[in-house]
Amino acid sequence: MDEIVMLEAIERYMSGEMSPQERSFFEELRKTNPEVDQLVVEHSYFLQGLEKYGAARNFKHLLHETEAKLMAEGVIHEPKLKGKAKVVFLWNKYKRNMAVAASIAGFISLLTLGLTLTFTTKYSDSYKYLVKEINKTNREVSTLKSKSTSHHVPAAPVKIEPKADFTGTGFLIDGKGYLVTNAHVISKMKNIYVKSNKGDYYSAAVLFTDATVDLAILKITDTSYKTITNLPYSVRKTNSDLGEQFFTLGFPRNEIVYGEGYVSAKSGNDGDSTAYQLTVSANPGNSGGPVISQNGEIIGIITAKDAKSDGVVYAAKSKNIFKLLDEVKKDSTKQNIKIPAGNSLKGMDRVQQVKKMEDYVFMIVGSSGQ
């Protein structure tokens, strides 16, 4: 209520309705009470704003009236476009919208196509089998966790066009023909062949497997294989940090495929400390493929992926390779495998790194022996 009395006083003061006595009293109040003064300033500002608003609103109203009048008189008219001119006008007006619409339509059709392709691949016979196989071996990994098995398989020098019931990926850790891959990749294989990126097949034999870490060492037994010296990469002994970026190479299809990702957890499935969790795209056939750091070190071996979550991939840690080789040495003194220590990939750009790596990554092919 006080506020209303005050407002009334202020309005009377501003409009000059106050008697001289009242006026001088009010001015005295303004001088002594800053709150009153503040209120006078604020209110006069507000009333001015209201006044301006009213004037602007009336003016806008006047504009509308004038416009309507002139339109009725025909002074203002919409240009009537006919025939070709109209088409050109509409085209000019909407060409941007059309471009956007067209690109959205194109994008959607590509998306649909992409999804269709994925679904058909998933459900085509050969791939379905591989997915199944990988899940099966994963289950085996958990049951065999405490057992370590090793066995020698004599080389099978049979020269036939390899029958590919299973495929995976492997990479050289010694130019003399020793490869690392996953144990589950070769566990069901009878006749094992490795296929180079150039398309050459070499027969190979399992030298050692360790199911606990899901790793295996293969030896190329084919006489046509020529020893490669100086592998350009090395194998990391220590753990990788979260967020470390890497790239992968593998054979999810009949051709080498490149992938990129980052280390997303320091343990694998179910807290498995011998593995990492990665975020990368991987598909059946990627198993056994190298995970390569930006400086050209092998930091892991792709093992499995979570079937339920997108992009969650598990990889055996690279230091397991060293453990594996120690076991091999214990087992037999004849094998002299030297882990590569090359660093020529360091500082190269990615395309060059991949070009150099391609020749050392192999597709592992085997038949079920049935």
Next chain:
Amino acid sequence: MSISEKDQLLLKGLAQSDKEAVEAIYRDNYNIIQSFILNNNGSVDEARDIFQEAMVVLYEKSKDPSFSLSCQIKTYVYSVCRRLWLKRLQQLNRFTTQVESMEDIVPVEEELEEHEKKNTEFLLMEQALGKIGEPCKSLLDAYYLQKKSMMDIAGEFGYTNADNAKTQKYKCLVRLKKLFFAQYKNT
């Protein structure tokens, strides 16, 4: 270029919201602006909108005693419309190849900034008035904008006497002020 007598008269008329002055400026300028906007990716509705906004800018200027037009009204209106339209195109992301100038233009950046400020205040007041609801809105409108007397208002709104209407009016004003300043501080 000094301002012609005709333009000076028009400007004076505009300041007083004179119907004839507004109509004359419309007649002289609207079609130039419409063809400019149509040629630059716009529609007739957008042309009307832009022209009205330019008229408001000119109106605000005409009321400012320190303002003196240094060019023809035609050039001024064209310059304002061109600037407003370029801005609109940018906001709509409807980029066009270089907007063509068919006429002389004068710099109007400062005026438009000032106009924008005034326009924001206008919108704030409009919003606040929209929120106080009836009968407050009509009551304040009648007293402060239409300048009706308290006696007339009391009769019109069915108050028993002018004093009752006055109390009601102040209550409404307090609410309007609160709404206005709450938004004002947010901007």
